[in-house]
Amino acid sequence: MKMKKFIAILATVSMVAAMAAGCGSSSDDTSAEGDAATTEDGGESGSWDAANMITAVTREEGSGTRGAFTELFGVVDEEDNDMITLDAQTTNSTSVMMTTVSENEYAIGYISLGSLDESLVKAVKIDGVDATAENIENGTYKVSRPFNVAVKPDLDNPVATDFMAFIMSTEGQQVVADEGYIPVAEVEAYAGEAPEGSCVVGGSSSVTPLMEKLIEAYEAVNPNAKIELQTSDSTTGMTSTIEGSYDIGMASRELKDEEAAELTGTVIATDGIAVIVNQNNPTDDLSSDQVKNIYLGDVTTWDAI
The missing domain is CATH 3.40.190 (D-Maltodextrin-Binding Protein; domain 2)
Known part of the structure; x- marks a missing residue:
């Protein structure tokens, strides 16, 4: 009889220990899943992953900036028809364009150089040349209208x-x-x-x-x-x-x-027309062909640049 009581007590203790171990294991698993999620999200907040899709942002049809942009970068067909990809996001003003790019780390857009607000977005070099009034005047920055x-x-x-x-x-x-x-x-x-x-x-x-x-x-x-x-x-x-x-x-x-x-x-x-990206984007220089291919929809991720 005593032996049966001892066995019952021993079984109860074993169950409690197993439950405690299970709780500990569950906590550890949750932590591991959290770590995995953090890794999948790109690590620390604000990190930039070139494997992400490019968000091409364009102006509306009828915009002079859009017309000049497509002409200067060759985003047109043989009859000079606008060929900007239908996947591009459309904005209806310079200010909305800058706001849109400033809020999306993977966006690219274009605006009037004179309207550039460097506290919001970053202008990239085109073919190795900075987008400045001086470079437009001396003819080295070709993207002007x-x-x-x-x-x-x-x-x-x-x-x-x-x-x-x-x-x-x-x-x-x-x-x-x-x-x-x-x-x-x-x-x-x-x-x-x-x-x-x-x-x-x-x-x-x-x-x-x-x-x-x-x-x-x-x-x-x-x-x-x-x-x-x-x-x-x-x-x-x-x-x-x-x-x-x-x-x-x-x-x-x-x-x-x-x-x-x-x-x-x-x-x-x-x-000038400034090609702009988010300030967290490490891209500093694009060729004219790269910009063209982005807006034609032929290049869709940043790591393909």
Whole structure:
């Protein structure tokens, strides 16, 4: 009888010990699974893994920046049709483009160089050349395009006419230079008449930041004028000027033949297109062909660069 009690007690102790060991093992397994998950997620927070998919970010159709980008990098077919991959994520403004890339470590995008905010994103070299106004001016950075404004040949708004004269004056082109763009050479001092009234300027979101500064400078010398600025895209800028909704249209590209047939265009500055990546992306230099292949959809991961 005593022997049976001893065996029962011994069995109970063994069960308790097994349960304790099982609990310890479960805890260890959970820890191991956590370690494995951490490894699969790329280790420490903020690490960058080149095996990840590239998120190509583009501008909307009608954007002058998109048109200039596809032309300059050759992301077009034999008939110059836009061939940007349908997998690309579309944004509708320069600011949204920068925000999108700043929030995605594996994204790549493109913006007006003059709008670049290096606290948000990083501009990569193209073919070994830094994207700077100086390099655009000396011809080593090839990815550049004109900023155009356009009016009807029979423009009869005195404020719009005077504002155009200010933009193309020494004072106006100094604003262009101060904002990091390439100014137009051989201009003269502003000698306007400061007319009273208003006008509407609209179009490209890439030209908008520069135009805001030009309007601010003009209204300082002509407090009698009020200029309304509407931001859309280059194509809308031109069509709305033709239709009469805008007195002055903005385009971050060359005017198309059909636009030039109805409008008088004026280059007010030269701007570069900066190819941007997330600040955590270690990529510092891309060739023109690499950018092209990303946007054609032929290269889809960063380790294929």
